[in-house]
Structure formats: structure tokens, C-alpha cells
Amino acid sequence: xxxxxxxxxxxxxxxxxxxxxxxxxxxxxxxxxxxxxxxxxxxxxxxxxxxxxxxxxxxxxxxxxxxxxxxxxxxxxxxxxxxxxxxxxxxxxxxxxxxxxxxxxxxxxxxxxxxxxxxxxxxxxxxxxxxxxxxxxxxxxx
Numbered sequence: 362x363x364x365x366x367x368x369x370x371x372x373x374x375x376x377x378x379x380x381x382x383x384x385x386x387x388x389x390x391x392x393x394x395x396x397x398x399x400x401x402x403x404x405x406x407x408x409x410x411x412x413x414x415x416x417x418x419x420x421x422x423x424x425x426x427x428x429x430x431x432x433x434x435x436x437x438x439x440x441x442x443x444x445x446x447x448x449x450x451x452x453x454x455x456x457x458x459x460x461x462x463x464x465x466x467x468x469x470x471x472x473x474x475x476x477x478x479x480x481x482x483x484x485x486x487x488x489x490x491x492x493x494x495x496x497x498x499x500x501x502x503x
Contacts, residue, residue, distance in 0.1 A: 401491035430477025
């Protein structure tokens with residue numbers, strides 16, 4: 362099915378989306394709130410946790426375009442969710458722990474599917490707002 366073509370950043374953003382969505386799902390369920398997915402700020406926090414850096418606007422935009430175009434995630438406004446195909450990919454990956462999850466997922470992506478493309482836009486204002494929200498969380502110790 363897959364001929365390769367996925368980048369490390371694609372896998373980084375995908376694993377970050379999985380982590381962010383699961384954390385938000387747990388918080389919502391614990392507080393008896395509706396589950397709505399993860400925000401871009403949540404995604405940035407998970408990416409920073411994984412790789413000790415925040416993806417650039419361009420890296421984030423391109424990875425989301427490829428992942429959403431392949432049907433692995435959905436994104437609407439600033440909300441990101443792992444799609445059923447992405448859940449399946451995550452559940453069937455070889456277990457590797459978080460330290461090597463990105464590399465393992467990149468291998469899985471290259472075996473399972475080819476990158477897609479969707480015309481999702483991430484403007485400077487939306488990206489800056491997500492970075493600002495994440496920075497405020499760090500300052501507050503959240």
C-alpha cells in the first residue's frame with residue numbers, strides 16, 4: 362500500500378496529535394465535559410514534550426496537510442483529532458515506547474500509506490495564538 366515519502370516531521374506531528382488528543386480526552390472525561398479533540402496549543406505542547414522543540418508554522422502546516430490528506434487526522438479551525446485510520450495505525454504499530462515512537466511511526470507510515478494533501482491553511486495569527494497559549498501554560502506550570 363505505501364511507497365514511502367513520509368518525513369520525520371510527519372511522524373512527529375502525528376504522534377504529538379495522538380498524545381494531545383488522548384490527554385484532552387482524559388481531561389474531558391474526568392470533568393464530565395464533551396470530548397472535542399486537541400487544540401493546536403495542545404499539539405504544540407505534545408510536540409515539545411516529545412522533541413524538546415516547538416514545530417515551526419511551516420513544519421506544522423505541511424505535516425498536517427499530509428496527514429489530513431491521507432485521512433489519518435482531521436483538523437477544523439484549531440482543533441485536531443486522530444481519524445479512525447490514524448487510530449488503527451497507532452494501535453497496530455510495534456510497541457517502542459515514547460523515546461522511539463516517532464521513528465517507529467515514520468516506518469509504519471511508509472509501510473502503510475502514502476502522504477496525502479489537503480489545502481489546510483495555518484496563518485501567522487492562528488499559529489502565534491497557539492504558541493502564546495502554550496507559552497502561558499508553561500509559565501503557569503500547566
